[in-house]
Amino acid sequence: MTDTVQTSPDASFHSGDAAKARLRKRRNAETRLRAYGIIAITLAALALVSLLYNIFARTAKAASEHYISMEADIAPDEDNFLKVVKSAAKEAFPYASGRKNRRAIYGLFSDGAADDMRRAAEEGTLQTGDAVPMRFLMSDTADLYMRGEFGKLQTQPGPNALTIEPEGKGFTLRTSGDAFADALGLARTELANEAATLRRQKARQSVGIETLEKRLSDLTGPERDDTLAQIEGFKAKRDQLETKANALDTLITGDRDTRLKLSNRMASFFVAANGGILKLTEVAADTALATPLVPMESASGVGGGDWSLRILERPEIGRPVKDMQVAILETLKSEGRIEEIANWRFFSLSDSTQPEIAGIKGALIGSMWTMLVTFCLAFPIGVMAAIYLEEFAPRNRWTDFVEVNINNLAAVPSIVFGLLGLAVFINFFGTPRSSPLAGGLVLALMTLPTVIIAARASIRAVPPSIRSAALGLGASKTQTVFHHVLPLAMPGILTGTIIGMAQALGETAPLLMIGMVAFITAVPEGITDSATVLPVQVFNWANASERAFDMRTAAAIAVLLLFLVVMNAIAIILRKQFERRW
Amino acid sequence: MNAPASALNTDDAIKFRCENVNVWYGPTHAIKNNDIAIHDNSVTAFIGPSGCGKSTFLRCLNRMNDTIDICRVTGTLLLDGQDIYSKDIDPVQLRARVGMVFQKPNPFPKSIYDNVGYGPRIHGLARNKVELDEIVEDSLRAAGLWDEVKDRLAAPGTGLSGGQQQRLCIARAIATRPEVLLMDEPCSALDPIATETVEELISTLGERFCVVIVTHSMQQANRISQRTAFFHLGDLVEYDTTDAIFSTPKDERTIGYVSGRFG
Numbered sequence: 114m115t116d117t118v119q120t121s122p123d124a125s126f127h128s129g130d131a132a133k134a135r136l137r138k139r140r141n142a143e144t145r146l147r148a149y150g151i152i153a154i155t156l157a158a159l160a161l162v163s164l165l166y167n168i169f170a171r172t173a174k175a176a177s178e179h180y181i182s183m184e185a186d187i188a189p190d191e192d193n194f195l196k197v198v199k200s201a202a203k204e205a206f207p208y209a210s211g212r213k214n215r216r217a218i219y220g221l222f223s224d225g226a227a228d229d230m231r232r233a234a235e236e237g238t239l240q241t242g243d244a245v246p247m248r249f250l251m252s253d254t255a256d257l258y259m260r261g262e263f264g265k266l267q268t269q270p271g272p273n274a275l276t277i278e279p280e281g282k283g284f285t286l287r288t289s290g291d292a293f294a295d296a297l298g299l300a301r302t303e304l305a306n307e308a309a310t311l312r313r314q315k316a317r318q319s320v321g322i323e324t325l326e327k328r329l330s331d332l333t334g335p336e337r338d339d340t341l342a343q344i345e346g347f348k349a350k351r352d353q354l355e356t357k358a359n360a361l362d363t364l365i366t367g368d369r370d371t372r373l374k375l376s377n378r379m380a381s382f383f384v385a386a387n388g389g390i391l392k393l394t395e396v397a398a399d400t401a402l403a404t405p406l407v408p409m410e411s412a413s414g415v416g417g418g419d420w421s422l423r424i425l426e427r428p429e430i431g432r433p434v435k436d437m438q439v440a441i442l443e444t445l446k447s448e449g450r451i452e453e454i455a456n457w458r459f460f461s462l463s464d465s466t467q468p469e470i471a472g473i474k475g476a477l478i479g480s481m482w483t484m485l486v487t488f489c490l491a492f493p494i495g496v497m498a499a500i501y502l503e504e505f506a507p508r509n510r511w512t513d514f515v516e517v518n519i520n521n522l523a524a525v526p527s528i529v530f531g532l533l534g535l536a537v538f539i540n541f542f543g544t545p546r547s548s549p550l551a552g553g554l555v556l557a558l559m560t561l562p563t564v565i566i567a568a569r570a571s572i573r574a575v576p577p578s579i580r581s582a583a584l585g586l587g588a589s590k591t592q593t594v595f596h597h598v599l600p601l602a603m604p605g606i607l608t609g610t611i612i613g614m615a616q617a618l619g620e621t622a623p624l625l626m627i628g629m630v631a632f633i634t635a636v637p638e639g640i641t642d643s644a645t646v647l648p649v650q651v652f653n654w655a656n657a658s659e660r661a662f663d664m665r666t667a668a669a670i671a672v673l674l675l676f677l678v679v680m681n682a683i684a685i686i687l688r689k690q691f692e693r694r695w
Numbered sequence: 696m697n698a699p700a701s702a703l704n705t706d707d708a709i710k711f712r713c714e715n716v717n718v719w720y721g722p723t724h725a726i727k728n729n730d731i732a733i734h735d736n737s738v739t740a741f742i743g744p745s746g747c748g749k750s751t752f753l754r755c756l757n758r759m760n761d762t763i764d765i766c767r768v769t770g771t772l773l774l775d776g777q778d779i780y781s782k783d784i785d786p787v788q789l790r791a792r793v794g795m796v797f798q799k800p801n802p803f804p805k806s807i808y809d810n811v812g813y814g815p816r817i818h819g820l821a822r823n824k825v826e827l828d829e830i831v832e833d834s835l836r837a838a839g840l841w842d843e844v845k846d847r848l849a850a851p852g853t854g855l856s857g858g859q860q861q862r863l864c865i866a867r868a869i870a871t872r873p874e875v876l877l878m879d880e881p882c883s884a885l886d887p888i889a890t891e892t893v894e895e896l897i898s899t900l901g902e903r904f905c906v907v908i909v910t911h912s913m914q915q916a917n918r919i920s921q922r923t924a925f926f927h928l929g930d931l932v933e934y935d936t937t938d939a940i941f942s943t944p945k946d947e948r949t950i951g952y953v954s955g956r957f958g
Contacts, residue, residue, distance in 0.1 A: 579803065581795075581797060586813065587787055
């Protein structure tokens with residue numbers, strides 16, 4: 114016996130301290146591994162939940178749209194419905210005179226309002242006559258304002274009485290207390306910033322003067338004179354800047370009645386009184402100059418509590434909804450003339466440059482056609498290829514070559530398939546560009562390897578005893594495959610097909626190559642019509658500059674996800690059907 | 696080989712006559728120049744140690760070896776005087792005449808009825824549902840399974856017990872009305888009670904069919920077969936009536952094997 118090699122069992126080997134330590138170590142390792150697993154799953158679940166929350170929270174915004182109720186005069190044979198909308202708007206807001214205000218008013222309405230009327234007229238359901246009560250679809254920016262996308266209008270009730278006196282085109286407002294303090298503070302800050310800018314410019318002039326004066330001792334003759342003149346110019350400029358800055362300082366620290374201007378780079382301040390809305394243009398501590406946006410019923414003073422100050426934090430320059438539109442929308446809202454209705458339009462219309470009348474229908478139908486073409490090609494060809502390779506093909510260099518190539522195809526970047534589709538299907542075979550046929554062909558090529566690999570794996574997984582049993586009964590090879598092997602392999606094949614189809618459904622890059630990114634507003638009626646598909650629609654909308662496309666992008670993603678869920682559900686039902694028969 | 700067929704004192708007609716049969720798996724010579732005559736309406740058992748070629752020989756009889764790419768068969772195998780390896784014999788048609796039961800029960804994952812009815816269906820043995828019902832019932836009765844499953848013909852065949860599954864496979868095999876029934880160790884995956892049932896069944900079937908059974912168990916061969924062939928390392932060492940093989944074996948190797956000295 115040697116000391117190092119233990120040949121007879123030693124009782125202490127499995128029960129001593131060293132054994133306990135080994136046990137502890139092993140258990141710790143197992144606990145750690147489990148913890149890693151739980152952490153990984155938790156992280157994945159959190160990522161999924163936050164993704165879904167993000168998408169559906171934004172989708173919820175696209176679920177409704179806003180309408181303005183107005184009365185319109187509609188002639189029985191009317192065909193210019195845009196004009197109907199405009200004249201109805203003109204009638205409803207007679208005080209909005211002047212080009213700029215008119216444009217602001219028209220900007221509240223969508224082209225969809227006229228489209229709705231035209232559609233109703235075509236269906237014969239449009240009510241004609243004078244002063245017909247109608248609902249008009251809001252424009253995207255007005256709709257976004259109603260959703261508070263540009264900030265909520267804050268209301269501060271005016272505690273003390275307000276006197277109103279006409280001054281020029283506007284009014285002078287006067288009240289006691291510090292109702293205008295916020296506006297004044299902002300105006301002061303703005304002036305202080307402006308003064309600081311002027312002083313920075315002044316400092317630069319001073320540096321210039323200093324530099325020139327240093328150089329002066331080295332110069333003689335006309336050069337010296339030129340420099341001296343230059344210094345004088347700089348000094349004058351410096352003094353001028355100083356004076357301007359000081360003037361601003363005086364304004365800032367001025368007495369209670371010094372009115373400071375409000376600019377469109379600051380928050381907007383409105384006063385609502387006597388049923389009208391005024392916009393403050395200049396403020397002092399307890400007095401302000403205001404221009405009317407929505408006219409008041411009377412210009413008499415109002416008591417404390419009967420007027421209010423309204424503040425929109427975001428400066429007018431930073432939002433597409435102008436102050437005039439804000440005032441009108443707020444008035445309409447207080448009159449109860451704004452309605453929020455479920456947005457079914459999103460499912461009945463196709464793409465548009467105007468977000469409020471852009472819908473998903475074209476892309477949804479386009480995706481359905483494309484998936485149909487993809488499935489009809491990839492599934493039978495893939496399954497047949499797998500059956501041949503797995504059951505009938507001899508094992509030789511050729512089949513090995515084919516197998517390697519199929520496996521490699523599955524790893525080819527999808528855009529390469531797009532290039533191939535462009536070169537072969539569109540340029541050579543003349544398949545219509547942007548059509549679900551071309552898209553389906555390209556996606557079928559992309560899906561084929563996935564289907565073949567999955568189908569081969571599941572055919573191989575069918576126990577050989579089933580084949581022996583069938584062959585032993587005198588079934589031919591074909592009967593064996595189609596009666597026994599294929600039904601048994603079908604669940605696996607369907608799973609693989611669904612993975613491939615889901616991939617194809619979400620594919621954008623190859624479709625860009627064959628022109629499915631084109632702006633198409635018609636719903637495709639067949640596989641040769643121009644069409645777009647859901648992921649490309651998402652891609653297009655995500656690139657759009659209009660902010661209202663943001664929520665529609667989320668809604669389109671939600672539709673894409675639902676499409677996927679429905680497709681998977683069908684596959685699962687089919688799979689269950691196959692499984693139940695055994 | 697010592698002239699095998701002549702050694703048998705029987706009036707049963709010869710079903711299979713095999714001469715100079717050689718089988719290669721790639722370079723491996725699995726069956727070496729064997730001759731055998733298998734009689735109708737009786738049970739013939741193939742015994743021998745593992746890897747001796749008895750299963751391979753069995754699979755030659757219905758050309759199941761064709762499904763193995765590297766397998767090559769030469770020699771003459773006559774079924775009722777007709778060479779089953781000749782060009783004008785369709786192996787698929789042959790397998791309908793020569794049924795097979797495998798070592799492990801392998802019912803299709805379908806109902807009991809469909810399992811038994813599959814063969815008749817693909818061979819067009821039944822013209823309508825009534826005829827098919829009849830064939831299914833007859834086959835299940837012949838396999839001694841009818842009373843156990845008649846109330847659940849729609850239940851999956853895979854839900855039966857091991858012994859029942861094997862009898863289902865036998866019923867499935869005889870439903871195609873074969874002339875010969877090949878059995879490749881049909882009881883090796885079964886418990887003793889199920890084995891007994893299946894053995895009784897095989898004995899009964901031997902009166903109607905030409906049954907060839909491969910078995911590891913010498914007792915089983917002794918119990919159910921009329922004739923026994925002993926294989927060793929690819930050679931058919933000895934072929935005689937079962938009684939003769941077990942009581943008065945001639946070859947040294949047979950003596951060694953049946954007395955339990957090797958194998």
